[in-house]
Amino acid sequence: xxxxxxxxxxxxxxVGHRLLSGDVGTDAIADLPAELLRDELRLPELxxxxxxxxxxxxxxxxxxxxxxxxxxxxxxxxxNPKVNEDVARLPGFSQLHPYQPEETxxxxxEVMLELQQLLLAITGFEAVTLQPxxxxxxxxxxxxxxRAFHRARGDTKRTKVLIPDSAHGTNPATAAMCGYSTVSxxxxxxxxxxxxxxxxxxDDETVGLMLTNPNTxxxxxxxxxxxxxxxxxxGGLVYGDGxxxxxxxxxxxxxxxxxxxxxxxxxxxxSTPHGGGGPGCGxxxxxxxxxxxxxxxxxxRRQSSAGADELYLDWxxxxxxxxxxxxxxxxxxxxxALTYITLQGDSGLRDISEAAVLNANYLRAKLxxxxxxxxxxxxxxxxxxTGRRQKQHGVRTLDIAKRLIDFGIHxxxxxxxxxxxxxxxxxxxxxxxxxxxxxxVDVMRQIDREARESPELIHEAPHERVVGRLDETTAARRxxxxxxxxxxxxxxxxxxxxxxxxxxxxGWQSRDDRCSR
Amino acid sequence: xxFIPLTSDERESMLAEIGVASVADLFDDIPSTHRFPHLDVxxxxxxxxxxxxxxxxxxxxxxxxxxxxxxxxxxxxxxSPSVVxxxxxxxxxxxxxxxxxxxxxxxxxxxxxxxxxxxCDLFEMDVANSSVYDGASAAAEAVLMALRVSRRERVxxxxxxxxxxxxxxxxxxxxxxxxMVTSDVTLGDGGVERQPMVPLxxxxxxxxxxxxxxxxxxxxxxxxxxxxCREVGALVVYVVGDxxxxxxxKPPGAWDADIAVGEGQGLGLPLNFGGPGxxxxxxxxxxxxxxxxxIVGQTTDHDGRRGFVLTLQAREQHIRREKATSNICTSQxxxxxxxxxxxxxxxxxxxxxxxxxxxxQTKALAGAIEKLPGYxxxxxxPVFDEVSVLCPTNADTLRSALAQREIIAGYPLGHDxxxxxxxxxFCATEKTTDDEIQRLVCGLAEIGGRR
Numbered sequence: 001x002x003x004x005x006x007x008x009x010x011x012x013x014x015v016g017h018r019l020l021s022g023d024v025g026t027d028a029i030a031d032l033p034a035e036l037l038r039d040e041l042r043l044p045e046l047x048x049x050x051x052x053x054x055x056x057x058x059x060x061x062x063x064x065x066x067x068x069x070x071x072x073x074x075x076x077x078x079x080n081p082k083v084n085e086d087v088a089r090l091p092g093f094s095q096l097h098p099y100q101p102e103e104t105x106x107x108x109x110e111v112m113l114e115l116q117q118l119l120l121a122i123t124g125f126e127a128v129t130l131q132p133x134x135x136x137x138x139x140x141x142x143x144x145x146x147r148a149f150h151r152a153r154g155d156t157k158r159t160k161v162l163i164p165d166s167a168h169g170t171n172p173a174t175a176a177m178c179g180y181s182t183v184s185x186x187x188x189x190x191x192x193x194x195x196x197x198x199x200x201x202x203d204d205e206t207v208g209l210m211l212t213n214p215n216t217x218x219x220x221x222x223x224x225x226x227x228x229x230x231x232x233x234x235g236g237l238v239y240g241d242g243x244x245x246x247x248x249x250x251x252x253x254x255x256x257x258x259x260x261x262x263x264x265x266x267x268x269x270x271s272t273p274h275g276g277g278g279p280g281c282g283x284x285x286x287x288x289x290x291x292x293x294x295x296x297x298x299x300x301r302r303q304s305s306a307g308a309d310e311l312y313l314d315w316x317x318x319x320x321x322x323x324x325x326x327x328x329x330x331x332x333x334x335x336x337a338l339t340y341i342t343l344q345g346d347s348g349l350r351d352i353s354e355a356a357v358l359n360a361n362y363l364r365a366k367l368x369x370x371x372x373x374x375x376x377x378x379x380x381x382x383x384x385x386t387g388r389r390q391k392q393h394g395v396r397t398l399d400i401a402k403r404l405i406d407f408g409i410h411x412x413x414x415x416x417x418x419x420x421x422x423x424x425x426x427x428x429x430x431x432x433x434x435x436x437x438x439x440x441v442d443v444m445r446q447i448d449r450e451a452r453e454s455p456e457l458i459h460e461a462p463h464e465r466v467v468g469r470l471d472e473t474t475a476a477r478r479x480x481x482x483x484x485x486x487x488x489x490x491x492x493x494x495x496x497x498x499x500x501x502x503x504x505x506x507g508w509q510s511r512d513d514r515c516s517r
Numbered sequence: 518x519x520f521i522p523l524t525s526d527e528r529e530s531m532l533a534e535i536g537v538a539s540v541a542d543l544f545d546d547i548p549s550t551h552r553f554p555h556l557d558v559x560x561x562x563x564x565x566x567x568x569x570x571x572x573x574x575x576x577x578x579x580x581x582x583x584x585x586x587x588x589x590x591x592x593x594x595x596x597s598p599s600v601v602x603x604x605x606x607x608x609x610x611x612x613x614x615x616x617x618x619x620x621x622x623x624x625x626x627x628x629x630x631x632x633x634x635x636x637c638d639l640f641e642m643d644v645a646n647s648s649v650y651d652g653a654s655a656a657a658e659a660v661l662m663a664l665r666v667s668r669r670e671r672v673x674x675x676x677x678x679x680x681x682x683x684x685x686x687x688x689x690x691x692x693x694x695x696x697m698v699t700s701d702v703t704l705g706d707g708g709v710e711r712q713p714m715v716p717l718x719x720x721x722x723x724x725x726x727x728x729x730x731x732x733x734x735x736x737x738x739x740x741x742x743x744x745x746c747r748e749v750g751a752l753v754v755y756v757v758g759d760x761x762x763x764x765x766x767k768p769p770g771a772w773d774a775d776i777a778v779g780e781g782q783g784l785g786l787p788l789n790f791g792g793p794g795x796x797x798x799x800x801x802x803x804x805x806x807x808x809x810x811x812i813v814g815q816t817t818d819h820d821g822r823r824g825f826v827l828t829l830q831a832r833e834q835h836i837r838r839e840k841a842t843s844n845i846c847t848s849q850x851x852x853x854x855x856x857x858x859x860x861x862x863x864x865x866x867x868x869x870x871x872x873x874x875x876x877x878q879t880k881a882l883a884g885a886i887e888k889l890p891g892y893x894x895x896x897x898x899p900v901f902d903e904v905s906v907l908c909p910t911n912a913d914t915l916r917s918a919l920a921q922r923e924i925i926a927g928y929p930l931g932h933d934x935x936x937x938x939x940x941x942x943f944c945a946t947e948k949t950t951d952d953e954i955q956r957l958v959c960g961l962a963e964i965g966g967r968r
Contacts (some may be wrong), residue, residue, distance in 0.1 A: 003627060006631050007631075007634065019863075019870045019947050020594060020874060022550075025873075029873055031877070031880065033735070035767070036736050036737065036769045037766060038641075038763070041763075041764065043638055046858075048600055051858060051861050051862050052603075054861070055858060056607070058623070058627055060609065060624065060859075061623035061624040061627070062610065062623070062624035063621035063622070064609045064612040067608075068613045068621075072617075080518050080608075083564050083567065085566065085611075087567075087572075087575075088833060090571070091580045091582055092574075092576055092578045093790070094787040094788070096581065096788055096789070097586060097592055097788050097791075098790055098791030099588045099900055100925050101920045104920060105578050105790065106571075107574040108600060110574055122555040122556060130809045133650035133793070134679075134941050135846075136728055136834075136844045136847065139843075139844060144688070144691075150820070157598060163761060167848075168836050169835040169836070169837075172838040173837070173843070174844040176841070176844075177844055179692050182839050201535065206689045219546070219582055220547055225548055237755045238845040246651055248547070250554075250556050251547060251553060252544075252547045253554055254555065274611075274613065274614040274850075274968065275850050275851030276616070276850035276854070277615035277890065278616070278650075279792075279849050279851065279852060280847055321688060321691070322687055322688035325653050326682065326791065327790070327792055328790065328792070329792055331789055331792055332793055333572070333793060334556050339567060339571055341558070341569060342571070343561060343562060343567050345558060345560045345562065347560065347563075350556070354541075354543075355519070355521045358528065358531055358550070359531075361537075361543055362534060365536070366534065378537075378545065381877055384591060400620075402620065405618065405620055410618065410621060411615075416835070431521065433523065462621075463864055465622060467945065468820060469818060470816050470824045471818070475814040475816035476814070476828050476829055479806075479812075480631055481644050481815075482637045483630075483631075493784055496819035504880075
């Protein structure tokens, strides 16, 4: 049973939350001219318990890290420690206005400064901004910094950005937002970006290279020092996509490899919750050469009039690329990241990467005879397997992904990177125990058997969810993107909550049956 | 405390399965000269030690609950019912990711669809995306969208749009060869004076960006600007100031906005020192295919059951790469949930109350300040919950003096507007008490009298 929409649960006149027992009174707004006021405000009307039940029901329809193994490659779905949430909700952090006088937010500025210093220590860079809202905006920030660097030297001829064909789609999209053209660089037989092709392509029109390392195949670039040197020789800079930083904490500092700028996804590496897709937080770390161009403002230290040390927001940055978002970035996310790094300390950070890499290689060892691995060498924190063999039996990677749902496992990332046919990108993270990994292996092997023996079982998966496979074609051709009040708020009849829960319980039971078969 | 459950026996057996002697061997692809460097990071702390350390940092801040807060300027101290944080705190929501697999993400997808619907209702616009980073980047994306739709290269910004929003638009447009014009706002004898917008709008103009209520707090009749845009074929990009104002004010759709955006933080989300909030973004139906960001749509499964999916993905970077509408690949999903719960809890009557009470307290504040010698209200029209005041002293001096009285003053307009060095824009909401207003007025009187 699907959950009704808020608009379907609404009843005219039903009383929800009230800020006042009576009316505000027409006097209160008598000064506002009628032509500036709205005629009608149509919103759902529900009681508070209706609201709580509705959203609780919806929450039960989600897989999440807290209720399922979630090996979604390149997304680093690691455990989000509960203490992060408690700390971020301290009123001394959550109830600060961004424009309070600086003397009343010294602790908040200290949080940002400490996080900055830790990120620099971990990555080996010299300058940092916490302002970007997420990874994609951090990419934009990094590429704007590179553009500002070239411009400041009067080097305006550079217009092309080299991007490996294995790259995330945000890389070319970001380059385009900066007004650059892109040159796609192929991947070589070992799963590295093709060094020879980079050397051929890099010239005095090259802005730089956007490179993810470990790359999206889950592999460390074996010729990384030569790659970055080739770009630098051509006068370009190297942008590092830090999507896969979780593999190399304490193992190598990206600055040592010749990167000039790197973005970090705190929601991946530093356990800030993914929130169903956001909020993120995308710090950008750079070499000293790019420091003058960082977004405004930066946090600085000065002597107060009373002679004490104080932190302040320094807006006087004449070469800055400007602002990318309002205020200072996603502070609430920064608090969580600092909490997490504080818990980990130096040794914990290296432990994370070691366990993440160990878990991924263990899965590779246990799955490679059944699922072809794209480039079968030691991987880092994730493994790109494929469904190529299963495809011979008419079972596609998408089917395998949907079948995993029947076993209570969130599907891995599929069909990415684009250069791998039938890609299944598996990132277990450091947080999973061996029992979970072994169960995943058992399930994957069972699905492989099913692909040969009973493929229809896979084609029809998932079997016991609140909805089955959805018609995405019609969704895009005839988009319905909101409820409409006039036509009775879409079609479905109001649901019965007890039926919903019952169905879910049955679903879980039958799922386990299938698993034990 | 690394949250790693593997036992040492398990590690050994796993290494044996892999066929290597040690975990370090798995890192052999890293150049040996740079492998396993020293990290200049402190040793781990226990959870108890970490909480102590972070609590000490929090204690070095003065949160708004302990002060009388009179600043808005894009971040609003409205009341959020307890239900909002409790629903947002459900880990089935906050520990999930982008709903790529709809069968196991109907919770996230349905509330995102409800968020889009509520934002459309609130704005009276045709379609909304499931949000972008914040109000400022929403404004920048709106301008980029207008450039794509119109294929023109001139952008006119109203000078009374939030200065940070204008700055973000500038950063996003930089290097694209766009002619960006900003109207002047100056302080005259009568108060705020504006360069007329209409003459700036011509047939090469892609869009005009306006804000309501504007950064000074003023609510304006926008008819002449919109009419001029219709005349020359320019798009109206409408930035909503405090979103709670939509409980009372004529919404962007009723002004015939083509693209309307706004920061949603005021709708039940914590201040969080400025972020994360949520960028609400809407447009007219005909511009849907140029709308960036994640969009959730309704569909059915093979049995005809209703379900929700991410849709219209052909606009997006993972398919279009360098030809995408934007590089954005996330929405502020969890914050969108907060807004959805807030609006569902308050309903139309509750939101009207929040708006009405905010306006009432702001009028009380303005009325009291107006009577103070040396202080003058400078808005050139009616206000909603923010009011601009010319003070007898420099705004930064005034702010420091009020901070010592445990009062957060309004935003100092001189930081962004030359000539406004003595001007402050104050904000009051339904949380502002009469007593707090009294304290502010006493403080202002003392500071003004001391001069």
